[in-house]
Amino acid sequence: MTRKVYMDHTASRPIDPRVFESMTPYFKEIYGNPSSLHSFGLDAKKALEESRTKVARLIGAENPEEIRFTSGGTESNNLAIKGVAYRNKKRGNHIITTTIEHMSVMNTCKYLAKQGFEITYVPVDNQGVVDLEKLENVINEKTILISVTYASGEIGTIEPIREIGKLASDNEIYLHIDAVAAAGKIPINVEDEHINLLSISSNDMYGPKGVGALYIKKGTKIQPFMHGGGQEKGLRSGTENLPGIVGMAKAAEISEGEMEAESKRLRLLRDKLIKGALGSIERSYLNGHPTKRLPNNASLRFSYIEGESLILSLDMFGIQVSSGSACTTKTLEPSHVLLAIGLAHEEAHGSLLFTLGKQNQEEDVDYVLEVLPGVVKRLRAMSPLTPKEMMR
Amino acid sequence: MYSEKVMDHFKNPRNVGEIPDADGVGTVGNPVCGDLMTIYIKVKDDRIMDIKFKTFGCGAAIATSSMTTELAKGKTLEEASKITRANVAESLDGLPAQKMHCSNLAADALKAAINDYLEKKKVKK
Numbered sequence: 416m417t418r419k420v421y422m423d424h425t426a427s428r429p430i431d432p433r434v435f436e437s438m439t440p441y442f443k444e445i446y447g448n449p450s451s452l453h454s455f456g457l458d459a460k461k462a463l464e465e466s467r468t469k470v471a472r473l474i475g476a477e478n479p480e481e482i483r484f485t486s487g488g489t490e491s492n493n494l495a496i497k498g499v500a501y502r503n504k505k506r507g508n509h510i511i512t513t514t515i516e517h518m519s520v521m522n523t524c525k526y527l528a529k530q531g532f533e534i535t536y537v538p539v540d541n542q543g544v545v546d547l548e549k550l551e552n553v554i555n556e557k558t559i560l561i562s563v564t565y566a567s568g569e570i571g572t573i574e575p576i577r578e579i580g581k582l583a584s585d586n587e588i589y590l591h592i593d594a595v596a597a598a599g600k601i602p603i604n605v606e607d608e609h610i611n612l613l614s615i616s617s618n619d620m621y622g623p624k625g626v627g628a629l630y631i632k633k634g635t636k637i638q639p640f641m642h643g644g645g646q647e648k649g650l651r652s653g654t655e656n657l658p659g660i661v662g663m664a665k666a667a668e669i670s671e672g673e674m675e676a677e678s679k680r681l682r683l684l685r686d687k688l689i690k691g692a693l694g695s696i697e698r699s700y701l702n703g704h705p706t707k708r709l710p711n712n713a714s715l716r717f718s719y720i721e722g723e724s725l726i727l728s729l730d731m732f733g734i735q736v737s738s739g740s741a742c743t744t745k746t747l748e749p750s751h752v753l754l755a756i757g758l759a760h761e762e763a764h765g766s767l768l769f770t771l772g773k774q775n776q777e778e779d780v781d782y783v784l785e786v787l788p789g790v791v792k793r794l795r796a797m798s799p800l801t802p803k804e805m806m807r
Numbered sequence: 808m809y810s811e812k813v814m815d816h817f818k819n820p821r822n823v824g825e826i827p828d829a830d831g832v833g834t835v836g837n838p839v840c841g842d843l844m845t846i847y848i849k850v851k852d853d854r855i856m857d858i859k860f861k862t863f864g865c866g867a868a869i870a871t872s873s874m875t876t877e878l879a880k881g882k883t884l885e886e887a888s889k890i891t892r893a894n895v896a897e898s899l900d901g902l903p904a905q906k907m908h909c910s911n912l913a914a915d916a917l918k919a920a921i922n923d924y925l926e927k928k929k930v931k932k
Contacts, residue, residue, distance in 0.1 A: 721841055723865035727809075727817060749841065761838035761863075797823050797869065799845045799861035800838060 417733035420779045424711060424772035425568045425596070426737055430662070431621040431773070437665040438623065441658035449655055450646065459657055466664030470628050473667040474594070474613060475604030478633060483647040484660050487627035488595035489519040491614035492562075494629055494651065495591045496523045498637035499560045499612065500532055503589075507557030509533045513545050514755035515567050520593055521751070524562070533557070541757045542704040543572030551582055560589045565603065565613075568596030569752045569768065570703030571712030580609030589635060595619050595627075599670030600678060600709055611635045617659065621773065622666030626659035681710040681771050684780050688713045688769060691784040696791050697805065702753065702766060716758070716766040719801040720794040725767050728790040734783055737768045761800070809866060810900035816870035821877050824859040831927065833919025835912045842868045846876070846916040850924055853884050860913070867902055867910035871895050875913035888921050890914050 441462065447455030449463045467479040476482060485491045500510060512524055514536045524534045535553045539545050545563060554561075561583050566573040576592060583590035591612040594603055599620035605613055612635060617626035631637060631650070643652030692715055693699050702714035717725070722738030729736055749763035758766075769783070795801040809817070829847035836843040842864035849857035858880050860872040874895050879887040892914045896902045902911060 719863065721864050721868075724817070724869055727814075727866045731818060759839075760841070764838070764841040797820065797861060798863040799834070799843055800863045 417731075418782055419733045419735075420775070420782055421735045422769045422771055422775060422779070422783070423735050423737045424770040425768060426770075427624075428618055428621050428772055429774070430618075430623055431666060431669060433669060434622050434662045434665045438658045438662040441661050445657070449657065450644065459655075462657060462661055463655055466660045469664035469668045470615070471630075473603070473671045474598065474615065474630055475606050476630050477606060480648070481630055481633055483629050483631060483650050484655060484663070485627045485629055485651055486625055486656075488517070488593070488614055488616035488619070489627075491595075491616070491627045491629040492517065492519040492591075492593055493523050494640065495612040495614060495631075495637070496520065496560065496562055497527065497640060498650075499589050499591065499635070500527050502636045502638040503559045504532075507559045509535070509555060509557040510560045510562065511535045511537060511550065511553055511558060512562045513537045513539060513564070515539050515543055515545075515570070515572075515752045516562070516564055517568070517593055517595065520562055520564070539572075539755055542707075543567055543570045543702075543752075543756050544704060544707070545574050545579065547575060547578055547582070550579065554582070554586050554588065558586070558588050560591060562591040562593065565592050565594040565597035566601070566709050567703070567752060568709070568712070568770075569750060570714045570756060571708035572703040573597070573601065573707045573709065576608045576610070583611075584609040596709060599667065599674065600711065602674065605630055605632065612637075617663035617666055620663070620666040620670045623659050623662040626656055626663045628663065677773065678710040681775075684771050684775060684777060685711060685713050687777070688771075688780045688783060689715070691780070692787055695784065695788050699791070702756065702758075711771040713769040713771070714766060715769065716753075716762055717791050717795075718762070718765060719798045720791065721764045722766055724794055725765075725790065728794065729767075729783075729786065732786045732790070734786060737770075738766065808903055809870070810902075812874075812898075812900045813867065813870040813902065816873040816899065817866045820860075820869055820873040822859050822873065822880070823861070825861060826857060826859050829859075829920075831920040831922075831924030833916045833921070833923055835916045835919055836864070836868075838863060841865065842910050842912060844868065844872050844913055844916045846872070846913065846920045848879075848917075848920045848924060850884065855879050855882055855884065855887055858917075860916070862913075865906070865910055867906040868912070870899055871902070871911050872913040872916070874898050875917050879917055884921050884924070888918055890917060 447459035449460040471479040589611040598615040613630040618624045698718040753763035826847040830850040834845040844862040862872040
């Protein structure tokens with residue numbers, strides 16, 4: 416049997432067994448509705464509020480009431496951006512974001528542009544770091560929101576959030592941070608970093624899928640787009656997904672406790688993988704920032720070959736990764752994030768994203784490093800782009 | 808996503824390589840789009856005696872290149888020039904819809920190689 420190595424933790428993660436355990440009573444025993452007045456309801460309400468506290472602690476929020484549960488990162492990003500835009504349009508219609516955001520931010524902004532909002536996309540440098548000077552220069556009197564990713568799940572670069580936060584707060588503009596890829600992996604403090612809204616997802620922290628949260632700093636003016644029974648302080652109607660929320664909170668609690676040790680472990684594995692690949696494969700490169708990067712992210716690219724054929728080839732050896740190239744998706748266009756860091760289309764097409772996770776061990780990295788050079792060599796031998804002298 | 812046949816041709820592509828003294832060479836696609844392929848043919852008595860390919864691209868691009876060379880090998884130029892993208896996709900038990908357009912270029916590369924041969928022949932005369 417081929418060895419199985421899963422290194423696609425940006426796409427999906429298994430649930431932590433401790434999280435799974437914590438959720439089970441909430442399916443069969445504690446099934447009350449947190450809005451009910453009877454004791455079943457009160458038990459559910461208690462679990463809901465305890466969950467809020469745990470999630471608040473992970474991101475340094477002072478008040479658990481500032482946490483609203485959603486269905487995941489995409490909903491949190493939608494709620495934050497549309498909610499602030501519509502509620503504050505009398506003050507202005509200008510929103511600033513960057514060229515490397517997740518599709519749930521990109522497409523929400525595109526949608527708002529059609530609704531009459533003006534969107535400015537601030538560029539990043541070739542390591543994916545947001546250009547602070549340009550960001551400052553595009554702020555105007557109509558700017559109501561800045562939305563930036565804490566760290567890109569695709570190229571791993573961690574953004575200068577504190578500086579962006581200072582800029583936003585000095586100009587009295589709301590700051591939304593998409594922390595889906597960062598939360599649970601690196602320390603976040605919404606207070607110190609002047610963040611008004613922050614999106615996180617449960618599964619990205621080894622919690623269940625279909626749950627997320629949006630931190631909304633007290634006093635932030637925002638409106639809901641889900642109307643109904645007024646749950647989550649009127650901002651997100653619909654009976655709460657209690658098993659999911661409890662699971663997310665447990666995942667947040669575990670992440671908080673284990674972050675330091677796990678990040679250290681992953682960084683070592685990540686660096687071994689990057690160094691090993693770049694050292695053994697000619698014309699291979701790292702995407703993103705070499706040091707200011709997520710502990711589990713190794714985004715690599717290889718000249719003359721294409722990402723999807725790399726994925727399929729590695730899968731033949733039991734190695735599961737994803738591609739920076741969106742050839743696997745419907746559009747066939749290379750990733751906008753890779754183009755935003757200045758890569759040519761053909762370079763972007765040749766990218767491969769390794770994202771490490773809890774179950775990965777050093778032997779997994781060794782195995783990848785054993786297999787990868789041969790896979791690259793085979794595809795290069797087939798490619799008309801490979802220079803002849805390289806194949807000798 | 809892909810049929811077993813596509814995966815077979817991706818894993819064990821037939822006729823990979825170059826023919827240094829090829830009688831016809833055809834290149835289609837663009838690395839910008841993520842797919843680029845070159846087909847080389849060796850012709851004798853209007854028949855394709857040898858054919859090789861080189862491809863930069865996704866799994867479908869490699870598999871369709873491989874299948875096209877298999878379909879064309881030994882055929883007369885007239886027969887080979889009738890091979891269409893649809894024939895190639897069919898012979899591979901189908902391709903995902905989004906791959907039909909961009910990645911299924913090998914039949915065009917074959918036609919380009921045949922035209923290149925015919926052009927060169929004209930010049931010689």
